[in-house]
Amino acid sequence: xxxxxxxxxxxxxxxxxxxxxxxxxxxxxxxxxxxxxxxxxxxxxxxxxxxxxxxxxxxxxxxxxxxxxxxxxxxxxxxxxxxxxxxxxxxxxxxxxxxxxxxxxxxxxxxxxxxxxxxxxxxxxxxxxxxxxxxxxxxxxxxxxxxxxxxxxxxxxxxxxxxxxxxxxxxxxxxxxxxxxxxxxxxxxxx
Numbered sequence: 085x086x087x088x089x090x091x092x093x094x095x096x097x098x099x100x101x102x103x104x105x106x107x108x109x110x111x112x113x114x115x116x117x118x119x120x121x122x123x124x125x126x127x128x129x130x131x132x133x134x135x136x137x138x139x140x141x142x143x144x145x146x147x148x149x150x151x152x153x154x155x156x157x158x159x160x161x162x163x164x165x166x167x168x169x170x171x172x173x174x175x176x177x178x179x180x181x182x183x184x185x186x187x188x189x190x191x192x193x194x195x196x197x198x199x200x201x202x203x204x205x206x207x208x209x210x211x212x213x214x215x216x217x218x219x220x221x222x223x224x225x226x227x228x229x230x231x232x233x234x235x236x237x238x239x240x241x242x243x244x245x246x247x248x249x250x251x252x253x254x255x256x257x258x259x260x261x262x263x264x265x266x267x268x269x270x271x272x273x274x275x
Contacts, residue, residue, distance in 0.1 A: 095155045099146035102138040103156055106163040109135045110170055117174040117231065128171075129231045135167050136224050157209065158200070161216075165193040168223050171231070180230050181247060188251050189223065192258040199261060208268045215257035219250070226250040 109131050116128035142160060146152045172186035200210045226246040233243065 094151075095153055097146075097149075097151040097153070097156075099142040099149075099151050100153060100156050100159070102142035102145070103159045103163050106135045106138045106142075107159070107166060109138075110163070110166045113167060114170050114174055117171060117178070120178065125231050125233075129228050132167065132171070132224060132228055132231065135163075139164060139220075154204075158204070161200070161212065162197065164220055165197065168220075168227060169193060171227055175227075175230050180233050185247055185251060189254050192254050196258055196261050199265065203265075203268050206269060210261065210268050213257065213260055213264075215253065215260045219253040219257040222246065222250040222253045 113128050113131045113135075116124045116131065139160070142156070146156055169186065169190045172181060172189055175181045176183045176186050203210045226243070226249070229239070229243040229246050233239070
């Protein structure tokens with residue numbers, strides 16, 4: 085990916101607006117999840133689905149129209165992390181998911197965000213990997229299943245399997261970024 089030159093980017097574009105909308109959805113989702121209410125749970129699941137759709141659209145539009153910005157590159161994954169982390173914490177408090185799951189997810193997200201900030205300060209860009217994208221999709225799937233919790237045994241089994249897969253992909257994708265850290269940082273030193 086071509087590096088973005090400072091001073092040549094406009095942060096006022098549709099992809100960044102969609103990312104901003106996703107950040108706005110995070111507290112809405114949390115408020116909907118605070119109390120046990122089937123209707124509010126369904127609204128929260130729809131809001132997560134809308135957030136996933138804007139996540140796809142903002143990246144697609146930014147690449148298609150050449151509107152990639154440093155702000156968007158930083159805020160896009162941050163918006164995802166805020167929605168996923170806050171929602172899983174609320175679900176853990178409500179005993180919908182085990183408390184260790186959000187701990188692992190948030191720990192990985194914090195570590196990789198700090199790495200991206202460090203790499204960015206050194207002039208390097210750390211693009212999303214295929215493992216990071218798979219991790220994000222698995223987190224969204226497990227999150228929606230946990231929000232739409234019901235008493236059925238098959239739903240509970242699918243939810244548990246999705247949560248285990250999410251934790252595995254979360255850990256593996258974080259490890260993948262750390263293994264490739266030297267590659268990202270070496271590239272910044274050559275520039």
